[in-house]
Amino acid sequence: VQLQASGGGLVQAGGSLRLSCAASGGTFSNNVMGWFRQAQGKEREFVAAIRWSSYTYYADSAKGRFTISRDNAKKTVYLQMNTLKPEDTAVYYCGAGRDPTTAQAVGVARTYEFWGQGTLVTVSS
Numbered sequence: 001v002q003l004q005a006s007g008g009g010l011v012q013a014g015g016s017l018r019l020s021c022a023a024s025g026g027t028f029s030n031n032v033m034g035w036f037r038q039a040q041g042k043e044r045e046f047v048a049a050i051r052w053s054s055y056t057y058y059a060d061s062a063k064g065r066f067t068i069s070r071d072n073a074k075k076t077v078y079l080q081m082n083t084l085k086p087e088d089t090a091v092y093y094c095g096a097g098r099d100p101t102t103a104q105a106v107g108v109a110r111t112y113e114f115w116g117q118g119t120l121v122t123v124s125s
Contacts, residue, residue, distance in 0.1 A: 001026035001114045005094045008119030011084055015123070019079040021094030021116055032099045032106055033070055033077040037090035037121075044093070048079060049106040052099045057106050061087075084123045091118040 007019040021033065034049035048068040049057045056068050067080040077094060095112030105111045 001028070001096055003094050003096060003114055003116035005092065005116035005119040007079075008092060008121045010122045010124065013084060013086055013123055013125050015084050016080070016082045017084065017121060019081070019092055019094075019119060019121075021077045021079075023075040023077075023096060023114075026114075028072065028075045030099050031096050032111065033068075034095045034097075034106060034112055035068065035077075035079045035092055036095060036109060036112075037088075037092045038118075039087075039090040042090075044109060046107040046109075047092070050077060051106065057103065059107070081121070084121075086123045086125045089121060089123050091120050093118045 002024045005021045030052050032051045035047040036044050037047050038044040046059050047062050050068045050070050065083045070077045094116040096114045097112040100111050
């Protein structure tokens with residue numbers, strides 16, 4: 001499975017961006033899709049995930065501002081980011097993996113077998 005992330009860019013604080021992650025190759029079913037981000041000098045952290053059932057999970061920093069969704073027919077997952085803050089500045093990565101048996105696993109990077117190349121989001125103050 002290959003993942004292609006897009007939609008990053010430069011935005012002012014309070015603005016919005018929508019990231020997309022398109023999958024190709026392999027089988028796109030019974031999977032979990034997630035977004036992680038990595039700011040300069042920091043570890044990669046969980047942002048949001050959506051299971052095959054469309055059940056969603058969010059990091060506390062994303063709740064109320066970000067919305068993850070998926071279009072299985074297009075093999076694409078989206079991350080709508082609103083009310084962006086400077087601390088949201090990071091490279092955002094999408095990942096795909098087998099739908100885990102526990103909810104806790106969706107926030108763990110090793111759950112995701114495949115990763116996109118990352119897209120840079122810069123939020124200016």
